[in-house]
Amino acid sequence: VEKYNLNIVRKDLKIVYSDNGSISLVFKDNNILKGVVGELDSNLKELEKLSRSNIYFRGNSIVIKGDQASNELVKKAVEFLTHQFKTYGTIEKKDIISSMNKFMVSEENNKNLHQLDYIIKTPKRTVIPRSKKQKDYIRALKESDIVISxxxxGTGKTYLAVAVALTMLLEKKVDRIILSRPAVEAGERLGFLPGDMKDKVDPYLRPLYDSLYD
Known part of the structure; x- marks a missing residue:
């Protein structure tokens, strides 16, 4: 798919997002609309085959209904096909297929780039979040000074916190890591526990050490 100026294309159409999730592309020129729709709606039918959206034209608009990701892909394809028709006066089946393939690949690449924001790389392993909550937790750890979780x-609270801390240390975003953990309830003393201070505290720091050494 060749490069094209999206701003020029959008001078010929207006994009309207509805509360129900559908997208309408309103054309200013009915001749361009007819060219994009194709004979007997052939171009729209081809787009439907390649997407998870229902596509039809009403008045001077092309309406796209389906899930959000599919609707956005079809919208981009229609914008490209508008450019294609204005430039060459024709739209072929291969143009529709290549445009959808291009935007699907582009969308997947964007998703992968976004996923990289949540990947934690340490000297021994790469840590990848397993759920949306873990992603949110990692983002909070990277962006906030204090995080309460x-x-x-077994849900990864300590492990992820230590992994993020180690990564920030290796990237020289922090100067040191301070490990701390409440060993007794507020107001109590460590004196009743056997051994010296290290013996008293180490068992409570063991999960932090294990995460750090891992």
Missing amino acids: NGPA
């Missing part, structure tokens, strides 16, 4: 044991 609670939840069931």
